[in-house]
Structure formats: structure tokens, C-alpha cells
Amino acid sequence: MALTVLRNCSKVLKINVRKFTALPHVSTGVRNKTTIQYATRPDLPKLAYRKLKGKSPGVVFLPGFASVMGGQKAEALEEFCKSLGHSYLRFDYSGCGSSEGEMGNYNIGAWKKDVLYVLDELVEGPQILVGSSMGGWLMLLAALARPEKTAALVGISTAADHFVTAFNSLPIETKKEIEEQGFWKFPTKHTEEGFYTLSVDFLKEAENHCILQSPIPVSCPVRLIHGLKDSDVPWHVSMQVAERVLSNDVDVILRKHGQHRMSEKDDIKLMVYTIDDLIDKLTTLGDHRDISPACAQLKSMRHIVILMTLISGAFAAPFVKGEQARKFLRLKRQSDYWDPNYAQNQWGYTLQEQANEYYTDLRTNAQYYMDMGSLVFDRSLADETNRLYMEMLRDVRAQLDAHTGQQ
Numbered sequence: 001m002a003l004t005v006l007r008n009c010s011k012v013l014k015i016n017v018r019k020f021t022a023l024p025h026v027s028t029g030v031r032n033k034t035t036i037q038y039a040t041r042p043d044l045p046k047l048a049y050r051k052l053k054g055k056s057p058g059v060v061f062l063p064g065f066a067s068v069m070g071g072q073k074a075e076a077l078e079e080f081c082k083s084l085g086h087s088y089l090r091f092d093y094s095g096c097g098s099s100e101g102e103m104g105n106y107n108i109g110a111w112k113k114d115v116l117y118v119l120d121e122l123v124e125g126p127q128i129l130v131g132s133s134m135g136g137w138l139m140l141l142a143a144l145a146r147p148e149k150t151a152a153l154v155g156i157s158t159a160a161d162h163f164v165t166a167f168n169s170l171p172i173e174t175k176k177e178i179e180e181q182g183f184w185k186f187p188t189k190h191t192e193e194g195f196y197t198l199s200v201d202f203l204k205e206a207e208n209h210c211i212l213q214s215p216i217p218v219s220c221p222v223r224l225i226h227g228l229k230d231s232d233v234p235w236h237v238s239m240q241v242a243e244r245v246l247s248n249d250v251d252v253i254l255r256k257h258g259q260h261r262m263s264e265k266d267d268i269k270l271m272v273y274t275i276d277d278l279i280d281k282l283t284t285l286g287d288h289r290d291i292s293p294a295c296a297q298l299k300s301m302r303h304i305v306i307l308m309t310l311i312s313g314a315f316a317a318p319f320v321k322g323e324q325a326r327k328f329l330r331l332k333r334q335s336d337y338w339d340p341n342y343a344q345n346q347w348g349y350t351l352q353e354q355a356n357e358y359y360t361d362l363r364t365n366a367q368y369y370m371d372m373g374s375l376v377f378d379r380s381l382a383d384e385t386n387r388l389y390m391e392m393l394r395d396v397r398a399q400l401d402a403h404t405g406q407q
Contacts, residue, residue, distance in 0.1 A: 034078065036098055039122060045100030047114060049091035049122060052078060056125045057151040057282050058087030059275060060118060062142075064133030064159070064261075066196065068097030072263045073132060073156065073271060080272050086279060089123055104197070107205040108137070108163075115142045119149040126151035128278055130271070133159045133233065133260065136224075140211055140241070143218045152221040152278045156271060157260050159233045160241055161210045167203050188232070212240050221249040221281065223274050227258020227267075 034050040041047065050069060059081050061074045069090040081088035093111045095103035115138050119127065128151050131139030136158030143150040167175065167184065178184045178200065185195040222245050226235040235254060242252045253274070258267055 033075070039117070041117060044113075044117075045094045047091055047094065047100075047117065048098035049089055049118070050078070051122065052081055052088040054081060054085045054087035056087065057279060058089065058123055058125065058127045060115075060123060060127045060129050061088075061090040062115060062129060062131040062135030062138050063090075063093070063096075064135050064157075066096065066103065066190070067132065067135075068092050070097070071132075073130075073268060076268045076272060077130065077275070080275070084276075084279065087123065089118060091118055091122075104199070107202050108134075108141075108209045109205055112138055112141045112145075112209065115139070116145055119146050123149075125149075128152045128154065128275060128282075130154045130156070130275065131158065132156040132262075134162070136160065136241075137162065137209070137211075140216060140218065141209055143220065144211075144216070147219070150218075150220050151282055153218070153223070154271070154274055154278065155222070155224045155226075155238065155241065156262050157226055157230055157233055157258075158224055158238050158241055160237055161206075161212045162233055162237070163198065163203060163206050164210055165212075190232075212237075212244060214244070215246055216241070216244045218245050219247050221278060222247050223251050223253065223278065225253045225255065225258075225262065225267075225271060225274065227255045227260065227262055229257055230260040232260040 034052050036048055036050055039047040039049060048069070059077060061069065061077055063069060063071060063074065069092050074090045078088050078090065091114070092099040093106065093114050095101035095106045111134075115129075119142060126149055129139040129142060131137070131153070133156070136155035137160045139153050139155065140158075140160060143153055163186070166186070167178075170178075182200050184198045184200070184203065186198045187195050222242070224238040224242055226233075226238040228235055238252055238254075242250050253270065255262070255267065255270070258264075262268075262271070
């Protein structure tokens with residue numbers, strides 16, 4: 001049964017992505033914006049925020065690193081909440097946007113305090129926390145600190161532990177150089193300079209807030225949306241979060257063409273639908289809100305932990321059996337990826353490098369899938385998946401050896 005559901009999952013999602021427009025309250029722009037307000041805090045910078053009053057559960061948006069509350073996702077959520085009559089709050093962290101202070105003077109701990117202040121002083125009742133990138137990390141920290149104020153979590157490209165993980169992955173010599181000079185030019189494509197300047201103190205302080213090394217005792221519903229083309233934070237991070245969160249109600253949604261910011265129209269519609277579904281789930285039984293057929297169709301799939309959105313290629317192969325899986329792999333071998341002349345011209349890769357990289361990717365995916373197997377699916381499905389992956393890995397290894405022998 002589970003295999004049948006998974007085989008049909010991508011087809012259903014393709015249909016429903018197109019049907020998201022059937023939701024009358026889905027929009028990617030805001031009319032009649034809320035006005036900026038400022039929260040005065042003793043010995044802390046003023047916090048800028050926009051608040052929409054309404055029903056519970058409310059929604060709170062947590063931006064990413066160096067991002068502000070005026071982004072597309074934040075504004076689309078305000079329009080969505082306004083149309084439903086639910087409360088909504090978005091804000092700028094200390095040192096960011098319209099809030100007081102200089103960004104370089106603050107850190108993960110300070111921004112966590114900002115989130116907790118919002119939950120304690122600016123909103124009423126449990127909230128759905130929507131965190132983008134670093135905001136996804138902060139929403140998890142907030143859920144741990146204020147479980148009574150957290151109704152559900154929605155992570156967009158969740159960057160849990162990201163700065164620390166990235167720093168620890170550097171060569172020892174590079175880390176020593178950074179520690180000696182006192183700062184790290186963290187590479188990014190989101191600034192004109194091509195980097196963020198992070199102090200060593202910022203990195204060391206961030207270590208105090210890492211959460212991926214142990215179980216995460218969060219029991220509320222959790223939804224994690226991530227793009228497979230995210231070049232900033234690997235989608236594997238969302239899988240790690242899903243594995244470690246103790247809640248039994250966890251969905252991971254992977255977008256084949258999704259980038260890190262997830263700001264395309266279809267990305268925003270998916271985010272809005274996800275929150276709409278959670279509001280419906282959390283609303284009392286007496287509230288019979290109308291929902292679109294698209295929503296109703298996907299609600300029946302709520303307890304599938306991984307919804308593979310428009311996935312194809314090698315990673316999709318475990319969801320089909322036998323000959324179909326082998327066909328996926330044959331097509332992959334026949335693609336440009338395996339053409340030595342094309343790859344050499346386009347990327348400067350040798351065939352050996354291509355094969356090694358492809359093999360490594362498959363092995364990594366297999367390991368994550370095996371790690372998640374017992375948690376995500378029933379045992380028989382996990383075993384079948386693992387068998388197919390091992391078959392693919394052996395086949396790729398043989399191809400690599402054959403090409404190596406010909407050189």
C-alpha cells in the first residue's frame with residue numbers, strides 16, 4: 001500500500017500545485033499593509049514589527065540571516081492571514097531592517113531572545129512559527145524554550161546549526177587562519193561582495209545553540225519545506241531535523257527546482273497551503289471552514305513523512321520497483337552527465353571525476369534514506385528501498401571501474 005501511495009505522490013502533487021490557485025486567499029502581494037510599530041525593551045534595542053490582529057492560532061514569521069520582514073514570503077503570509085481573519089506578526093531582528101542596532105553586534109542568542117520576546121509580549125496564545133533559513137533554526141530554539149506558545153512549526157530551507165557546521169567542515173589550516181584574524185568571510189551569492197563577515201565570537205556563540213547532535217524534544221506538528229537546488233543549505237539538513245524531532249507529526253516536502261530563498265510563486269503557494277492545512281488541523285472541530293478540493297485531496301496524505309514534489313532521476317528510483325529503477329539508472333548513464341566530451345567542455349570534469357561525484361551523491365542519498373527508513377516507512381518498504389539503492393550503487397561502481405579501466 002505504501003509503495004502505491006508513494007508512486008502516486010508525485011502525480012498528485014503535480015496536479016495540486018496547479019490547483020493551488022483555487023485557494024481564494026493565496027496571494028503573493030499585500031494590499032493595505034500593516035504599519036510598522038516599535039517595541040521598547042529595557043536595555044535592549046527597539047524591535048520593529050508589523051502586527052495583524054485576528055483569530056488563533058496566529059502566525060509569526062521569522063526571517064533568515066540578514067533578511068528583513070519586508071520579503072515576499074512575509075508579505076504573502078500577511079495577505080493570507082488577513083483573508084482568513086487570523087492574527088499575524090512579522091518583525092526585524094535586532095540590528096536588522098527597521099530595528100535598532102548594528103547587525104554585527106548581535107548573534108544567534110540575541111536573535112533567539114528577540115523571538116522569545118515576541119512570543120511573550122507581542123502575541124497572544126499558541127502560534128504557528130514560520131522560519132526561513134536561519135529563522136528555521138530560531139523557530140526550533142523557540143519551540144524548545146516556549147512549548148506552550150508553539151502550536152506548529154513550518155521551516156523553509158531550515159538552516160539549523162548551519163554556520164557552525166559550515167565552519168567545522170573547513171580544513172584545519174583555514175580554521176586556524178580565521179581564528180587568528182578574528183573573522184570569517186562566509187561565502188554567499190546574496191550580497192554584492194559575495195560574502196558575509198562573521199566574527200569568531202559570533203561562531204563560538206552559535207555553538208551554544210546547536211541542536212542536531214541529539215533528539216529535539218518538540219512535540220507539535222512540524223512541516224519542513226526544502227529545495228533540492230538549494231546551494232546555500234543542503235536539503236539533507238531538513239531530513240536531519242525531521243529525524244531528530246520527537247513529534248510524530250512531521251512532514252518533509254522537497255521541491256525539485258526549489259532554490260534557497262523559495263520565493264517563486266509556486267514556492268509561496270506551497271508554503272501558504274502548508275500553513276492553511278495546519279490552521280485547519282489546529283482549529284476546533286466547531287470551525288467548518290471550506291477548503292478547496294486540492295487541499296482535501298492532499299489532506300489524506302498528511303501522515304506521509306516525505307512528500308517528494310516533482311522528483312525524478314536517481315533519487316526517485318527507490319520509489320519504483322525492479323525494471324523501472326534500472327530504467328532510471330540507464331537513462332541517467334545516457335544523459336549528458338555521463339558524456340565525457342560534454343562534461344569536459346562544460347565543467348572541466350574528467351569522466352572519472354563525474355563518476356566519482358555521481359557515486360558519492362548516490363551513496364549519500366542511500367545513507368540518509370536508510371537512516372530514515374525505520375522512522376519514515378514500514379519495515380518492508382524500507383528494506384525494499386535499501387535493496388534497490390544497493391543495487392544501483394553496485395551498478396554505478398561497476399560502470400566507474402569499467403570506464404577507469406578503459407583510460
